[in-house]
Amino acid sequence: MQFEVNAHSADKPAGRIRQQNEKLIISAAEQEFSCHGFKGTSMQRVADRAGLPKANIHYYFSNKLGLYYAVLANIIDLWDSTFNELSAEDDPAIVLPRYIAAKIEFSRQYPLASRIFAMEILSGGPHLSKFFKQDYRSWFKQRAAVFEHWIAAGKMKAVDPAHLIFLLWGSTQHYADFAVQIEAALGEESLGQEVYDTATRTLTDIILRGCGIAVD
Missing domain, CATH: 1.10.10.60 (Homeodomain-like)
Known part of the structure; x- marks a missing residue:
């Protein structure tokens, strides 16, 4: 949206x-x-x-x-542009790994914008009230409906679509919002490409297996 x-x-x-x-x-x-x-x-x-x-x-x-608003819109539009590409006709085994990789890449390229969005949400989202009122719930239901269609078609196991979406969002954005914690845990001064690549592979494997989707 x-x-x-x-x-x-x-x-x-x-x-x-x-x-x-x-x-x-x-x-x-x-x-x-x-x-x-x-x-x-x-x-x-x-x-x-x-x-x-x-x-x-x-x-x-x-x-x-x-x-x-421009700073927030920049990251929101990037996130949504990728999420809007998911459709009921897609194969989740193909598009979910692509989506996870894209979101991790956004965390690598635009960590500050992601953190600003997170800070805004933590403060109650006072400057996002218009965004959340712009048919946000309808948009979210449309995204969840894609997962419901995949479940009905037997493309993935019956997991709650809303909470799966929350998991996709939170796990990928974690590498931007909590980079300092990750750097401390890994003993790194900054997160290199190898960390993001490993994160992408790991999240893809865990999420797809959890959804009952075959992993090569």
Whole structure:
């Protein structure tokens, strides 16, 4: 589902420079929001980190809330774009490993955005109220219905679709949200590609076997 962003007027021409600047600003905002939270972050701090005049930040994002929405929308759209690809006609033995791998990769590439989303949820989701009201329950039921169809078709064992989805979300996002804990446990200064690859293989094996899906 789509998370609408109040970034700025939509009638400005989109070009390569605009896209580069927006990417730079959002990256700087992710670092600021992850370190200082929504209240502790200012547009000036984002501008300083991005190396741009504050006026440039306001050109692309009218206010701090719009910029915060853009950061949240970036990760939500990535997560949802992958999840929306699941369909009743698919073979879960093929698409679930693909989905798990994609979510782990998002955790590797966008850990700050994932942590900001987690912090927002932990604080009660005050800035996500519109997102959760935008037919969110209907969207979730449609995703769960895909798993119900697979169960009815005998493609997987009868597990609760909602809690399976929660497991998929939580287990894959864990590698972004709790990276510091994982690094400490493994004695690593930072998580390397091998850790993410091992996580992908392990989660895929456990989840597919738990769903009664044959694993090669």
